[in-house]
Amino acid sequence: MAQPADLTRLTAHDLATAVAAGEVSAVEVAQAHLDRISAVDEAVHAFLHVDTDGALAAARAVDAARAAGERLGPLAGVPLGLKDVLTMQGVPTTCGSRILEGWRPAYDATVTRRLKESGVVILGKTNMDEFAMGSSTEHSAYGPTHNPWDLERIPGGSGGGSAAAVAAFEAPLAIGTDTGGSIRQPAAVTGTVGVKPTYGGVSRYGLVALASSLDQAGPCARTVLDAALLHEVIGGHDPHDSTSIDAPVPPVVEAARRADVRGLRVGVVRELSGAGYQVGVQQRFDEAVALLEELGAEVVEVSCPHFTYALAAYYLILPSECSSNLARFDGIRYGLRAGDDGVRSVEEVMSTTRAAGFGDEAIRRIILGTYALSAGYYDAYYGSAQKVRTLITGDFRAAFEQADVLVSPTAPTTAFRLGEKLADPLAMYLNDVATIPANLAGIPGLSLPVGLAPEDGLPVGLQVMAPVLADDRLYRVGAALETALLDRWGRPLLEEAPSL
Amino acid sequence: MPSITRDEVAHLARLARLDLTDEHLDRLAAELDVILTSVATVAEVATADIPPTSHPLPLTNVFREDVVHPSLAPEQALAAAPAVEDQRFRVPRILDEE
Numbered sequence: 001m002a003q004p005a006d007l008t009r010l011t012a013h014d015l016a017t018a019v020a021a022g023e024v025s026a027v028e029v030a031q032a033h034l035d036r037i038s039a040v041d042e043a044v045h046a047f048l049h050v051d052t053d054g055a056l057a058a059a060r061a062v063d064a065a066r067a068a069g070e071r072l073g074p075l076a077g078v079p080l081g082l083k084d085v086l087t088m089q090g091v092p093t094t095c096g097s098r099i100l101e102g103w104r105p106a107y108d109a110t111v112t113r114r115l116k117e118s119g120v121v122i123l124g125k126t127n128m129d130e131f132a133m134g135s136s137t138e139h140s141a142y143g144p145t146h147n148p149w150d151l152e153r154i155p156g157g158s159g160g161g162s163a164a165a166v167a168a169f170e171a172p173l174a175i176g177t178d179t180g181g182s183i184r185q186p187a188a189v190t191g192t193v194g195v196k197p198t199y200g201g202v203s204r205y206g207l208v209a210l211a212s213s214l215d216q217a218g219p220c221a222r223t224v225l226d227a228a229l230l231h232e233v234i235g236g237h238d239p240h241d242s243t244s245i246d247a248p249v250p251p252v253v254e255a256a257r258r259a260d261v262r263g264l265r266v267g268v269v270r271e272l273s274g275a276g277y278q279v280g281v282q283q284r285f286d287e288a289v290a291l292l293e294e295l296g297a298e299v300v301e302v303s304c305p306h307f308t309y310a311l312a313a314y315y316l317i318l319p320s321e322c323s324s325n326l327a328r329f330d331g332i333r334y335g336l337r338a339g340d341d342g343v344r345s346v347e348e349v350m351s352t353t354r355a356a357g358f359g360d361e362a363i364r365r366i367i368l369g370t371y372a373l374s375a376g377y378y379d380a381y382y383g384s385a386q387k388v389r390t391l392i393t394g395d396f397r398a399a400f401e402q403a404d405v406l407v408s409p410t411a412p413t414t415a416f417r418l419g420e421k422l423a424d425p426l427a428m429y430l431n432d433v434a435t436i437p438a439n440l441a442g443i444p445g446l447s448l449p450v451g452l453a454p455e456d457g458l459p460v461g462l463q464v465m466a467p468v469l470a471d472d473r474l475y476r477v478g479a480a481l482e483t484a485l486l487d488r489w490g491r492p493l494l495e496e497a498p499s500l
Numbered sequence: 501m502p503s504i505t506r507d508e509v510a511h512l513a514r515l516a517r518l519d520l521t522d523e524h525l526d527r528l529a530a531e532l533d534v535i536l537t538s539v540a541t542v543a544e545v546a547t548a549d550i551p552p553t554s555h556p557l558p559l560t561n562v563f564r565e566d567v568v569h570p571s572l573a574p575e576q577a578l579a580a581a582p583a584v585e586d587q588r589f590r591v592p593r594i595l596d597e598e
Contacts (some may be wrong), residue, residue, distance in 0.1 A: 036552065064507070073589070103580055104574045104579075104580065105580075106572055106577065106579060106580070199556045199557065200556075200557055213554065213555045213556060225521075241560040242561075243555075243557060243559065245557070284512075305546060309541060309542055309544070309545055310573055312538060312539040312540075312541045312542045313539075313542050314536065315538075315539050316542065323516060327516075327517075330517070331582060332581075332582070332589055332591055333580070333581055333589055334580035334581060335580070336582070337582035337583065337584070340582070340592050343593075344592060344593070345592060345593045345594070345596070346591050346592040346593060346594050347517065348519070348592075349515075349592040350517045351517045351518060351519035352519050353518075354517050354518050354519070355518050355519040355520055358518070363518060363520070363524075363528070364528065364531060364532070364535075365583060366516050366518065367509060367512050367513060367516060367518070367528055367532065368532060368535060368536075370515050370516045371504070371508075371510045371512055371532070371536075374512070374515075380540070380543055381536075381539070381540070381595050382541070384541050384543045384546035384548070385539075385546075386552030386553055386554055387542075387545075387546035387547075387550040387551070387552050387553075388542045388546060388551050389544060389552070389553040390552060390553040391545060391550065393553060393556075410507075425531060425534075425535060426534060426535060426538055440556075441555020441556060442557060443556075468556075469536040
């Protein structure tokens with residue numbers, strides 16, 4: 001049996017095909033990735049927990065199913081990193097927080113269950129900013145993840161662990177969650193692909209809530225087709241989530257295979273460029289747009305005038321919802337309990353527990369949200385932010401009359417240095433300026449690598465956005481661009497990354 | 501409108517059940533002031549005639565039949581509890597001592 005030199009370099013699609021054909025066993029695939037994690041994760045720190053025994057058991061089950069002649073799912077035997085914000089029965093789930101240290105959930109998230117049922121091999125839980133609040137993973141209570149392109153730089157956030165695991169060839173696939181850009185911005189700064197599906201397209205059951213009206217789980221991968229295959233596995237209606245859309249998953253795999261943009265109207269969002277965007281980011285973005293035009297797309301410029309207010313609205317809506325959602329961590333039913341000396345009251349124990357268990361950014365946003373929702377300020381802050389949300393949704397509606405998809409740089413800059421923005425919350429928040437509008441409107445977005453910025457040699461991401469439930473368009477555009485860029489480069493962008 | 505005092509932050513921390521140090525409260529007051537000044541710009545365009553959006557989907561209540569489903573056993577539900585007594589969550593003192 002001919003074995004490829006390095007199983008960790010294969011795409012998820014190729015791995016699944018090789019496993020299904022019996023060219024390699026799922027156990028060999030899992031072991032190769034576990035070995036890779038052992039070799040590089042001390043430097044990268046993409047994983048908070050590696051479930052070696054569970055992964056190998058899942059891989060053995062796939063091999064047994066194949067031996068028994070059962071039909072395997074499209075990703076059976078493919079390893080994956082699961083963001084530590086999704087529950088997995090019996091496996092530690094911390095959300096990057098001390099308050100959940102050592103917690104082993106009693107149940108699987110719907111995403112986790114669907115992965116298991118599809119024969120996907122879950123390697124472990126990936127690092128993240130605490131409760132998904134941040135753009136760098138520096139707010140993880142367990143230390144930051146390092147960008148495989150430059151270990152001194154951030155891997156993006158909050159899902160920096162998932163993106164870095166994929167970029168460092170520790171896993172071909174990962175699950176992220178995106179509340180304001182936490183799948184797309186890490187994808188952009190690590191040279192990988194990340195998709196936030198339409199809100200309600202993937203179940204939130206078992207996804208520890210940050211901002212319930214914005215949170216959405218989605219795929220992280222090295223290719224657009226791999227992301228589509230994963231999207232199809234995790235997507236679809238779930239009776240356990242009342243906000244899950246009761247409609248079929250858009251035909252994302254078919255779209256990724258079609259990879260054709262001829263006649264498609266591509267709108268460049270005027271407000272998501274210019275001041276604040278790094279020169280090299282803008283340059284690579286402009287080149288990619290020109291390439292789309294060469295491929296037969298019709299490029300138009302659109303204006304979304306209220307996007308200027310998106311960041312402000314987001315940083316009122318998110319803290320408001322988060323202050324309410326994080327109230328469940330009270331030291332009573334699970335997680336940390338501090339200061340329970342038999343004398344202190346339940347309120348005192350809760351206050352001691354929460355102050356000890358939450359990090360600075362979580363506390364900052366809880367206080368901000370408590371303020372925005374309090375009597376006398378509600379209308380001016382939370383109420384106004386909700387109106388801006390209406391205006392932004394209206395901007396998208398108008399733009400989608402002129403264009404089938406919208407594009408922008410995913411993030412205004414390439415990966416910045418660890419520590420660079422930690423002391424300045426507002427500077428950190430600005431990383432999400434281009435990704436937040438899609439969350440506010442509930443529309444889907446994809447980021448894919450379009451080159452390296454000339455000034456620093458670091459990856460640049462291009463974001464594609466589509467109307468609600470038109471997720472397939474993201475993959476059509478993403479795959480077409482990916483193919484054309486690969487032709488131009490001669491090899492995948494990640495091959496340019498330094499070896500670890 | 502912003503200009504949030506340290507006493508206000510202390511009040512918010514009490515509401516949010518966060519026992520913060522004086523130093524932390526001071527730091528938060530300064531940070532929140534900057535953040536609130538920035539986000540207060542939403543008021544510039546949020547005029548009275550615009551309806552608010554609380555959620556991206558047109559949400560309606562989702563109903564299902566009231567039937568018994570398999571669920572967690574008590575020992576599973578209690579497995580992660582910080583303190584358990586008589587198959588229940590044990591909580592710290594709830595009432596003031598009189």
